[in-house]
Amino acid sequence: MSTLTPTVPLPRLENTGRLAFHRVLLSEWTKLRSVRSTLWSLGAGFVLTIAFPVIFAFVTRSHWGSMSPSDRAGRHPLDIALAGVNVAQLAIAVLGVLLISAEYSTGSIRSTFTAVPKRLPVLWAKLIDYAALTLALMIPAVLVSFFASQAILHSIPQLHISFSQPGVARAVLGGALYVMLVGIFALAIGAIVRNTAGGIATFAATFFVLPPLMFTLPTSWNNAISQYLPSEAGRQVFALHHAAHTLTPLTGGLVLAAYCAAAIVIAAVLLVRRDA
Amino acid sequence: MIEASDLTKDYGRKRAVDGLCFTVRPGIVTGFLGPNGSGKSTTMRLILGLDAPSGGDVTVNGRHYRDHVAPLHEVGSLLEARSVHTGRSAYNHLLALAQTHGIPKRRVSEVIDLVGLHEVARKRTGQFSLGMGQRLGIAAALLGDPKTVMLDEPVNGLDPEGIHWVRNLLKGLAAEGRTVFVSSHLMSEMALTADHLIVIGRGKLIADTSVDDFVARASQKAVLVRSPELDRLRHVLAAPGISFDGEERGAFEVHGLTAEQVGDAAAAAGIALHELTPVQASLEEAFMNLTRDDVEFGAELEQAVA
Numbered sequence: 001m002s003t004l005t006p007t008v009p010l011p012r013l014e015n016t017g018r019l020a021f022h023r024v025l026l027s028e029w030t031k032l033r034s035v036r037s038t039l040w041s042l043g044a045g046f047v048l049t050i051a052f053p054v055i056f057a058f059v060t061r062s063h064w065g066s067m068s069p070s071d072r073a074g075r076h077p078l079d080i081a082l083a084g085v086n087v088a089q090l091a092i093a094v095l096g097v098l099l100i101s102a103e104y105s106t107g108s109i110r111s112t113f114t115a116v117p118k119r120l121p122v123l124w125a126k127l128i129d130y131a132a133l134t135l136a137l138m139i140p141a142v143l144v145s146f147f148a149s150q151a152i153l154h155s156i157p158q159l160h161i162s163f164s165q166p167g168v169a170r171a172v173l174g175g176a177l178y179v180m181l182v183g184i185f186a187l188a189i190g191a192i193v194r195n196t197a198g199g200i201a202t203f204a205a206t207f208f209v210l211p212p213l214m215f216t217l218p219t220s221w222n223n224a225i226s227q228y229l230p231s232e233a234g235r236q237v238f239a240l241h242h243a244a245h246t247l248t249p250l251t252g253g254l255v256l257a258a259y260c261a262a263a264i265v266i267a268a269v270l271l272v273r274r275d276a
Numbered sequence: 277m278i279e280a281s282d283l284t285k286d287y288g289r290k291r292a293v294d295g296l297c298f299t300v301r302p303g304i305v306t307g308f309l310g311p312n313g314s315g316k317s318t319t320m321r322l323i324l325g326l327d328a329p330s331g332g333d334v335t336v337n338g339r340h341y342r343d344h345v346a347p348l349h350e351v352g353s354l355l356e357a358r359s360v361h362t363g364r365s366a367y368n369h370l371l372a373l374a375q376t377h378g379i380p381k382r383r384v385s386e387v388i389d390l391v392g393l394h395e396v397a398r399k400r401t402g403q404f405s406l407g408m409g410q411r412l413g414i415a416a417a418l419l420g421d422p423k424t425v426m427l428d429e430p431v432n433g434l435d436p437e438g439i440h441w442v443r444n445l446l447k448g449l450a451a452e453g454r455t456v457f458v459s460s461h462l463m464s465e466m467a468l469t470a471d472h473l474i475v476i477g478r479g480k481l482i483a484d485t486s487v488d489d490f491v492a493r494a495s496q497k498a499v500l501v502r503s504p505e506l507d508r509l510r511h512v513l514a515a516p517g518i519s520f521d522g523e524e525r526g527a528f529e530v531h532g533l534t535a536e537q538v539g540d541a542a543a544a545a546g547i548a549l550h551e552l553t554p555v556q557a558s559l560e561e562a563f564m565n566l567t568r569d570d571v572e573f574g575a576e577l578e579q580a581v582a
Contacts, residue, residue, distance in 0.1 A: 010449065011386055013421035017378030018345045027375040034368035035361060108361040110326055111369070111416060114353055115376040117325045117342035275327040 021121050028125040032099065032133065041095035042137055045088040045179070049141035050148065052084035057152035064156055077153060077161040078171055078240045081146040085175040085238060088141070089182045092134055093207070096186030097199035099126055104194045113276045123191060123271055127184055127264065134183045138176035146172045167240050167249075174237035174249060181234060181256050182207070188263035192270055207231040227252075230259040277302055277455055278323060278424060282332035285318055285479075292318045294479035295332065300457045302423075305450045307470030307487070308459035309563065315479035316459040317356045320428050324353055337423055348377050348420030354413035354427040362402030366393055366412050369401060374419055387415040406433030414442070424455040431465055443469045463563045467491070475563065499535045502527035502551035503542070512545045513538065529555060 017023070032038055057080055064072070103109040116122050146163065153159040163169055189206075190199040207230065214226045223245040226232050236242075236252030247255060278300035285293040293315045300306045310316050321327040323334050325342045334340075337350050344350045360369050370384045388397045391411040396404070401412060410433050417425055425446075431439045446469055450456045460466050466473060466487070473490050475483040483490055503509050506528060510520060518532035530538055535554045542549050 010390065010418050010421065010445075010452075013349075013379065013383055015378075015380070016346060016349050016421070019347060019377055023376050023378050027372045030368060030372040030375055031361070031364070034365065034372070035363040037363065102361060102363075106361045106363075107355075107359045108364075108369070110321075110355050110359040111373060113326055114324055114351075114355075114359075115348055115373045117344075117347050275321075 019116060021125070024116055024121045024125040025128060027115070028122065028129045032126075032129055035102075037095060037098055037102070041091045041098070042133070045091040045095075045134075046137055046141050048091065049084035049088040049138065049175075049179075050145045052087055053081050053145040053149040054152065056080045056083050057149040060159070061152060061156060072158065075159060076240070077150065077159045078168065080153070080159075081149045081161075081172065082142065082175045082238050084145055085142065085179060088138070089179050089207070090204075092138075092179050092183045093186035093203045094200055096130060096183040097190035097193075097203060098196060099130060099187055100190040101194060101196040101199045105196060109276055119271050119276075120268055123264075123268055127187060130183055130187055131180050134180045135176060138179045139173065142172050142175040170249060171238045171240045174253070177253065178234050178237045178256070181237075181253075181260055184260045185230065185256075185263055188260065188267045191267035192263065228255060230256050233259075277338070278334065278336050278426070278457055280319070280323075280332070280334040283319065283322060283329055283334050284331035285315075285322055285327060286330040292479050293322065293329075296476065296479070296481055298474050298481060298484050300424075300455055300474070301472070302455040303450055303453050304471040305446050305456045305458060305469055306472045306474060307466035308457060308474050308476070309463060309466050310459075310461065310476040310482075312461050314461075314476050316461075316476065317428055318479075319476070320353070320355065320426060320457075320459065323426065324351065324355075326355075346377055346420070348373070348379070349422055350420075351424045351426055352417035352420055352422035353425075354410070354417045354430055356428050358401075358409055358413075359416075360401045360409065360412060363400055365398050366401055366404070366415075367397040369412070370416060370419060373416055377420060379419060383419065387418050390418065391415040407435060407438055410434055411438070414445075422454070424457065425449050426457045428459045429461070430458060431460070431462075439465070498529045498531050498555040499533060499538050500527060500529055500551065500553040500555050501538055501542075501549060503547060503549050505547045508545070509542060509547050512541055512547065527551065 060075060060080060067075075100109075103112060112122055113119055150161065161168060163172070186199070186203050189202050190196075193199040193202055211226065211229055211231055214222045214229070217225065227245055227247050233247055233252040233255035236247050236249045237256070239246070239249065242248060246252070278298075280296050280298050283293055283296040284291070296315075296319060308316050308319070318327065322329050323336060323341060325340065337344070341347060341351060360366075364372075367384065367388065370387065371381065373379075374381070374384050388394055391414050393408065393411055393415065396408060401409065404412065410430060414427065414430060417427060427446075430442050430446075434442060446456050446458060450471070458469065470487055472486055473483060474481070475485075475490070501509065504526065506523070506526060510528075513520075513530060513533065518530065520528050520530055522529045533541075535552050539549065539552055
């Protein structure tokens with residue numbers, strides 16, 4: 001910088017406001033919308049949620065004629081409609097971790113906690129803003145993916161399913177709810193681990209590594225334990241059919257919510273206790 | 277007003293801040309001086325509640341920082357290096373801070389203009405030079421029109437014009453009756469900016485004094501003499517308690533005599549003098565003299581001065 005800076009006195013600030021929670025919410029919203037990773041992650045989440053069902057629907061339609069009866073029986077329209085949710089959750093989880101871990105890696109957490117020295121309002125505001133944003137994004141995404149995949153599968157009566165059919169609306173919207181809960185869980189993990197790579201690894205281990213590992217256990221153990229894993233419990237929220245050794249949608253959702261709550265409590269305690 | 281009493285911070289087994297007691301008063305610029313690693317930044321983090329003290333206490337304007345209803349109006353701070361998300365623009369960084377206290381957008385533009393970042397305010401801060409980053413940090417510190425301004429090494433990375441600007445800014449803020457607390461490891465910088473000094477080394481308080489007293493207390497007066505007949509002059513002046521050093525290019529420093537004494541003695545002996553300059557110990561030298569006894573401290577000090 002070689003611009004000549006005028007030496008003017010600091011202008012006084014006429015109205016001095018107080019720190020307030022609704023203001024922290026707005027501040028965190030500004031932070032959320034003002035970095036590129038938000039746009040990329042949310043864009044990826046949105047596009048993947050819709051793109052996978054659309055592609056699967058086209059593939060299914062074009063191969064339907066050559067598929068065996070058992071193969072056909074294995075297709076379920078809702079699985080196709082919500083295929084993108086499993087992929088989108090990764091994008092949403094990565095952003096959830098980043099929302100807090102990037103503050104630590106860049107040092108901006110010090111600015112944040114200097115403005116809000118009680119710290120906890122920052123965590124609540126991040127959670128609320130992010131939950132609202134992911135839900136607002138994912139509800140249209142799952143609706144579009146449902147109706148788009150149904151439109152593509154129009155020529156195959158066996159794969160028709162009505163939105164008003166019992167459980168369908170719940171499962172479709174449950175997909176959005178599930179992704180929101182995943183985002184909350186990831187954000188809390190980010191606050192606990194405070195490191196991007198560590199946070200993402202912890203999330204991936206919990207959601208993608210742990211479930212297949214369960215199959216190395218004796219079947220009775222696996223059946224008893226697996227259903228309570230956050231990913232397996234959460235999956236029931238957007239599953240139409242209730243398979244053996246799985247929780248009901250409501251219980252599954254509550255179990256995942258309980259994991260989120262536990263992670264949030266740990267994050268909150270550590271946030272207040274640890275040096276920033 | 278910042279008041280620290282017996283402030284202590286341990287990181288594991290290392291004591292970073294060791295029983296600091298000091299008061300930073302409003303209306304003047306107080307320099308916070310010490311070599312790198314002496315605990316300045318840690319002390320500032322303790323003041324802001326970013327780190328919790330292991331012992332003792334520190335308050336700002338009569339309360340713990342976190343207990344203020346509007347912290348940004350109490351203390352404006354610039355912390356070590358970067359405290360900014362590199363992917364966010366300067367404007368949005370400041371806006372997010374301002375919004376926590378309901379500070380209007382107009383004010384954000386005002387401080388951006390004040391620090392001269394107008395043209396780059398919408399750029400991502402990751403592209404900023406060190407100096408621009410410092411200016412952004414200063415803008416953040418001034419955002420809330422704070423009663424106390426606390427800056428950690430504000431002139432780091434600034435060009436001479438920027439350094440001059442910061443000096444005037446700090447003096448102006450103090451003249452308005454604010455408390456100004458500014459750290460530096462450059463003693464010469466503090467000599468030009470500060471009225472009062474708090475000096476620490478190894479986390480301990482070494483001095484809490486005015487700049488003038490600090491230099492007077494620790495300085496050794498010397499006289500720089502330039503002459504074509506240095507050897508003869510040395511012979512004439514030689515006496516117990518008088519020493520010579522720094523001889524180069526026809527000049528040396530005489531310790532133990534005033535300029536008048538050297539001049540008179542040279543005149544009496546008929547020796548021509550080309551220069552006769554009283555040398556005031558610099559703040560650097562004063563600082564080194566003051567801390568020289570602390571053997572443990574030596575290596576770190578040399579590192580800081582280098």
